[in-house]
Amino acid sequence: MNPILSYILDFLLGDTKTLELDCHIGYTSDPEMFHRYNLVIIPSTFFDEHVYGTPLSMPELPLKEINGIPLLFGTPEVIWHGNTFVVHADIIASAYFLLTRYEEIGRRDIRDEHGRFSGKESLPYRAGFIHRPVVDEYGQLLQAWLRELGFPIPEPKPGIRKIWLTHDVDAPFYCRSLRNVIRETVKGSGFKRAFQMLKQPLENDPYYTFPWLAEKDKSVIDVLGKEHCEAVYFLKTGGKSVQDKPYYALSSFDGHSLLALLKSSKAVIGLHSSYDAGKNPSRIEFERQALEKAAGQKIRYNRHHYLACREPEDFHLLEKAGIEEDFTMGYPDVAGFRLGTSRPVRWINPVDRRLSSLTLHPLTIMDVSLSEEKYMNLAYDAALAYCRDLIFRIEQVNGELVLLWHNDSVSPLQAREEAVDWHRHLYAALIDVLKEK
Ligand SMILES: [Zn+2]
Numbered sequence: 001m002n003p004i005l006s007y008i009l010d011f012l013l014g015d016t017k018t019l020e021l022d023c024h025i026g027y028t029s030d031p032e033m034f035h036r037y038n039l040v041i042i043p044s045t046f047f048d049e050h051v052y053g054t055p056l057s058m059p060e061l062p063l064k065e066i067n068g069i070p071l072l073f074g075t076p077e078v079i080w081h082g083n084t085f086v087v088h089a090d091i092i093a094s095a096y097f098l099l100t101r102y103e104e105i106g107r108r109d110i111r112d113e114h115g116r117f118s119g120k121e122s123l124p125y126r127a128g129f130i131h132r133p134v135v136d137e138y139g140q141l142l143q144a145w146l147r148e149l150g151f152p153i154p155e156p157k158p159g160i161r162k163i164w165l166t167h168d169v170d171a172p173f174y175c176r177s178l179r180n181v182i183r184e185t186v187k188g189s190g191f192k193r194a195f196q197m198l199k200q201p202l203e204n205d206p207y208y209t210f211p212w213l214a215e216k217d218k219s220v221i222d223v224l225g226k227e228h229c230e231a232v233y234f235l236k237t238g239g240k241s242v243q244d245k246p247y248y249a250l251s252s253f254d255g256h257s258l259l260a261l262l263k264s265s266k267a268v269i270g271l272h273s274s275y276d277a278g279k280n281p282s283r284i285e286f287e288r289q290a291l292e293k294a295a296g297q298k299i300r301y302n303r304h305h306y307l308a309c310r311e312p313e314d315f316h317l318l319e320k321a322g323i324e325e326d327f328t329m330g331y332p333d334v335a336g337f338r339l340g341t342s343r344p345v346r347w348i349n350p351v352d353r354r355l356s357s358l359t360l361h362p363l364t365i366m367d368v369s370l371s372e373e374k375y376m377n378l379a380y381d382a383a384l385a386y387c388r389d390l391i392f393r394i395e396q397v398n399g400e401l402v403l404l405w406h407n408d409s410v411s412p413l414q415a416r417e418e419a420v421d422w423h424r425h426l427y428a429a430l431i432d433v434l435k436e437k
Contacts, residue, residue, distance in 0.1 A: 001027055004096070004354075005027060005092055005096075006022065008095050008096055008099070009022050009025060009027070009092060010022060011099075011135075011341075012095060012135070012139040013142065013143065014343070014398075015398075016146075016153050019153065021146060021151060021153075024037055024038040024151070025037055025038070025039050025040070026039070027040070028040060029042050029043055031081065034081045034082065034084040034086065035083070035084060038083075038085065038149050039084065039085045039087065040084055040085070040086045041087050041091065042086065042087065042090065043090055044073035044074045044093050045057075046093035046097070047093060053106070055106070058106055059072040059073060059123060061123075061127055062127070063127050064076055066091075069132075069134055069137045069138065070128075070129045070132075071089050071090075071094060072098075072123070073097070074088050074090030074091075074093070074094075075089065076088070077089075085145060087145070091141070091142065094134075095135045095138055096348070097123075098124070098135055098339055098341070099348060100312065100348045101117075101350065102312075102350045103122060103123055104117045104312050105311075105313075105351060108311075111310070114243070114306050114308050115278075115279065115308065116306070116307065116308055116310060117310075118331065118333050119331025119333045119336070120331075120334060122331065122334075122338070124336070124340065125336075130336035131337070131389060131393065132393060133337045133341050133393060133394065135340040136340075136341050136342055136343060137397065139397070156398050158395040158396050159437070160399070160401050161228070161343075161398050161399060162229065162230070162400045163229040163400070163401045163437070164232060164327070164401070165217045165230070165231045165403055166231070166232040166270075166327060166402060166403060166404050166405075167231070167234070167405055167406065168406055169234060169406075169407055170236070170246075170272070170408065171248070172207060172248055172254070172255075172258055172407065173202075173205050173248065173254055174197070174205050174411070174413060175194055175205060175206075176202070177198070178198070180197075180198065181194040181195055184197075202254055202257055206412055207408045207413070208258075208407075209411055209424075210233075210261050210262070210407060211261065212424075213231075214262075214265040216428065217229075217265070217267070218265065219435060220431055220435055224434075224437065226266075229434075230267075231265065231266075231268065232267060232268040232270050232327070233262050233268070233270070234272035234302070235270070235294075236273075236287075236305065237250065237271070237287045237294065238273075238274045238283060238290060239274025239275050239276040239287075239305070241276050244275045244305065250291075250294035250295070251294060255294070259294065259295055269295045269297065269301075270299060270300075270302055270327070271284070271288050271301065271303075272305050273302055273303075273304050273318075278305065278306065278308030278310060279308075281314045281316075281317035281318065282317055284318055285320070285321035299323075300322075300324040301326070301327065302318055302327070303326065303327040303328045303404075304328045307328050307330060307331070309329075312350055312351070313349055315347045315349070315356070315358055316349060319347070319357065324357070325344075325358070325360075326347075326361070327360075327361045327363055327402060327404075328360075328363065329360050329361070329363055330362065330363030330364065330365075330402075330404070332366065333369060333374070333375040334375070334376060335364065335365040335366065335370060335376065335390065336364070338363070339360065339362045342364065342393070342394045342400055343362075343400060344360065344361050344362075344400060345359070345360050346358065346359055347359070347360050361402055362400075362402065364394065364402050364403065365387055365401075365403050365404065366404040367404065367406060367423045367427070368409065368423075370383040371383065371420040371423065372420075380425070383422075383426060387426070387430055391433065401434075406423075409423040410424035412424075
């Protein structure tokens with residue numbers, strides 16, 4: 001088996017891979033070979049040279065199912081061939097398709113105004129399973145088959161393996177400069193009010209919600225331990241496009257205060273690579289170096305602003321820039337499982353079919369995905385119920401939960417001025433749910 005297929009098989013086997021079960025599993029359609037294995041998965045045509053990369057490789061809707069799990073390739077048929085259990089469901093190609101964002105290289109013409117492939121266009125959304133970590137469900141199914149074949153595979157108790165409480169810092173301060181005062185004056189908020197905001201201590205700035213976030217996050221970390229829960233703040237150091245506004249300097253007095261607060265709360269600092277860098281990934285290296293200089297520490301984590309890692313192969317430059325772990329992989333317009341998994345997975349480039357050393361942590365829920373009219377447009381109760389369902393599904397497969405809440409979306413100003421005023425309330429509610437995990 002080639003290294004990528006063998007990695008996918010190990011990924012499906014999860015913790016059980018230490019039992020070295022892969023030598024008992026074949027991925028072949030040659031009946032002469034079946035007797036060598038206890039279980040054989042019959043490959044579909046997906047990886048065939050004349051199919052891979054062509055329209056023939058796209059799954060057809062409606063999808064078939066195996067044991068209630070949507071199946072992208074193969075059929076649900078399972079048979080005995082002598083002593084070998086033969087599965088016609090190609091869960092390896094199905095997992096590969098989802099884990100690598102293969103669909104996006106086949107549909108290059110489908111991109112939104114920011115150059116992103118949108119969730120509502122995706123197969124998991126169209127086929128109605130974006131809320132299910134189906135790759136992890138394939139893994140459970142494979143392990144159940146092996147258990148029935150007599151392998152001593154323990155059945156894990158439901159539980160979340162790790163919770164990442166993450167915050168993208170697009171706008172750390174609301175009114176902390178004369179430029180901000182002018183903006184407020186032009187907006188009609190009144191010079192006097194803006195000038196008063198400027199004179200107040202940083203802690204009173206409406207976007208400086210970091211002490212509140214740090215306190216909420218700490219309440220979960222204290223219960224679960226750092227091993228099971230970490231807070232990460234993604235900070236920006238570059239970008240000149242309008243989507244990268246407001247520009248902020250970590251070298252300013254307020255920037256220093258923010259960094260000091262994050263360090264004292266023992267949060268991890270990651271790079272929020274700019275909108276420009278999403279378009280032009282060669283800039284990531286420069287932005288990472290700037291953040292290392294400002295924060296005085298090595299930067300290993302990344303998330304793209306606007307979740308705009310546009311093309312699947314763009315991760316190559318992230319890897320080249322020295323980033324080891326990325327947290328971008330969620331769809332902005334639908335919360336759920338963009339890669340079909342809730343577990344960290346190594347990035348596989350579907351173009352040159354290379355297994356990299358970069359780890360992707362799938363993003364489960366971003367605050368604004370739930371609320372924005374053009375995204376999911378949920379009301380508070382529906383958003384909470386949807387989040388609880390995703391959390392439940394992650395527990396069932398022992399996956400990771402990655403939450404993304406912006407500091408400005410929990411701002412008291414947001415509650416006063418925006419149509420959606422419940423992000424702060426929802427975050428507090430989810431924190432209470434997670435403390436019980
Ligand atoms: Zn951002």
